[in-house]
Amino acid sequence: MDNLDRNVGLAELSTPVPVVDLDRLARNLDRMADYAGAHGLRLRPHVKTHKAPAIARQQIARGAIGLTCATPREVEVMGEVAHDLLLAYPPVGAAKIERLMALPADIEIAVAVDSAPVIEALAAAARRADRRVRVLIEVDMGLHRVGLGTPADAVALAALARARAPLAYAGICFYPGHLRDPIVPADPGLAALNRTIAAYIHALERAGLAPETVSGGSTPTVWHTHELEGLTEFRPGTYVYNDRTTAAIGACKWDDCALSVLATVVSTAVPGQAVVDAGTKALGREPMRGAPGEGFGQVLGHPEVLVTRMWEEHGVLDLSDTAWRPEVGERVRIVPNHVCIVTHLFDRAVGLRGDTPATEWPIAARGRDPVATADALGPVSVGAGALGG
């Protein structure tokens, strides 16, 4: 229900702050849910883009089978929203593994793994905790980030996972993030990807390790996910908000960009530009990727105006291609190049109905847990005084 007693206008919000067009957000959520339903794909959205239980609940309500996370904190926070969580990241180190083991017992955990040491450490912890953990073997489809590079290696690691109860070998996962352009059925990149996927699936089948789950996809290819043969589930993240890059590569329309950073013009003293209070610490210093485009963000309503220079708390709007001359105090909304970074820079987001703030929510999974307990570490001297505590 909308809260119509709201008394805070867009002009009164303290800036910089991420603001989200709620109608666009709902449309983005609906569209992806419809796409998954139409193609019989299991949708497991990645929460890294929003880090917000409030939005994760919307994804589950629209039929997502669970959620994908990248960090222990994301897993812990999202455990309040969904009971089927994939940590699409190798849990390395006792601290991270113990945090997984400490999750409530009714949460089904899956993890993506590409090495034997991680499987062994995870298996030992799972045995101690008497906890089932589903394991997906991460394979490299050409991005060369993480993942095993041959079907034989994947078979060997899958066999190890199956032999280490209470781990439960469940299949494979991959991220074809190197396919930057929108792919079409005739695209050689897609055909090559399908051949590679098939090679992994067939090798696993021959070894008696047929994957129950084949999890993949990426934002640039998201609307072609159903053309990836053998895929059972996908993990899109950016689609909830979209951003300047997503629009530029054709994976959404410009009007599908739901999040912008509300900023205030703080200086027009230097001719030909306006300076806003959104710099690197609000927008991130992310380039456009896979599409042409200078600058670090684009002004809503003034697409000819880009953020061309930044410092930590300053963003420079280049006014050389516009007749628009914003005044000190004027508010602007900037669509960032990469929205997932913006989420990580703020603790709260504001939801808008049109131009009116209607709600706000905590970005609760931002950040990382305390690195040690208060009991373990105390104040310490640094020459003249004490630090910490």
Added chain:
Amino acid sequence: MDNLDRNVGLAELSTPVPVVDLDRLARNLDRMADYAGAHGLRLRPHVKTHKAPAIARQQIARGAIGLTCATPREVEVMGEVAHDLLLAYPPVGAAKIERLMALPADIEIAVAVDSAPVIEALAAAARRADRRVRVLIEVDMGLHRVGLGTPADAVALAALARARAPLAYAGICFYPGHLRDPIVPADPGLAALNRTIAAYIHALERAGLAPETVSGGSTPTVWHTHELEGLTEFRPGTYVYNDRTTAAIGACKWDDCALSVLATVVSTAVPGQAVVDAGTKALGREPMRGAPGEGFGQVLGHPEVLVTRMWEEHGVLDLSDTAWRPEVGERVRIVPNHVCIVTHLFDRAVGLRGDTPATEWPIAARGRDPVATADALGPVSVGAGALGG
């Protein structure tokens, strides 16, 4: 006093996390305090680099006359540490101005301003609050970010500030961040800067507006600050930690880099590289500035190894120039290109004695306040469900 009962080792910390060599930190703090003392310069450190009251206290204990801040939150948090605070940023908008007015009465506030509307709004609020606010007129020395561009403009704005009690015109400030190389006395950039500073000071003197405070300096020029003629105070930030850029431009030695990001190797599946759990959301995507250097960070103890590719939670260590082959689970420490961004990405930092965690402190001034009160905004529907609240 060191806490010798500590029971958390470097290998047990959850990664990624910023770790600070306490001996280097103390040495950096001492060196700048000594420099200021030797040259009779007032030191007003910028807190943006550490955002931590624990470190600000160390700066004050070593003779800093006050602190410099960039955001309202930094001002609010640092009000607990010092009573003389400069907001080196125009406070635009009622929300920000009211936060300044709400500071405890015993805190002396100064602000940097480059436009009449900000002076008028600030004066109106200060009158209502019956609060003195010192005003520094921001002038542009060639960076072309903010600041007035002519002595005549500076005189006009200074006269306005003086006419608007309880505002108290106090002088000028500037940031010559365009001087990227270390300057020497014979440097034409330094000579030009001194001519420009003199032009502003003389114009203000002729108008009966002699500046009591002339505040300037930047990190690349920091050890030449005493050669800036007429300067009364300076606002260095980066010196507490330093970073890969600071070392590369010669403003510190490599061994003066006090902060690194502790990370864990999570994958070695792709030949020729190791992947760590510090990506864009831990290191920032900052280039080297004013010095050559590829990559986004450099590994302590393995200076031949750089972070050459990043995703949000992945950093790729390129191993093509080293015989070192780190294993999954191994810890590495990465010196970031720009440390002020790293501080903004974490809630806590850990202090080390040698390789042993000795303390930790909150990065309390990170982030920005809630954008609205809980009373003002409530849950709101987004199609299928409710968001916020």
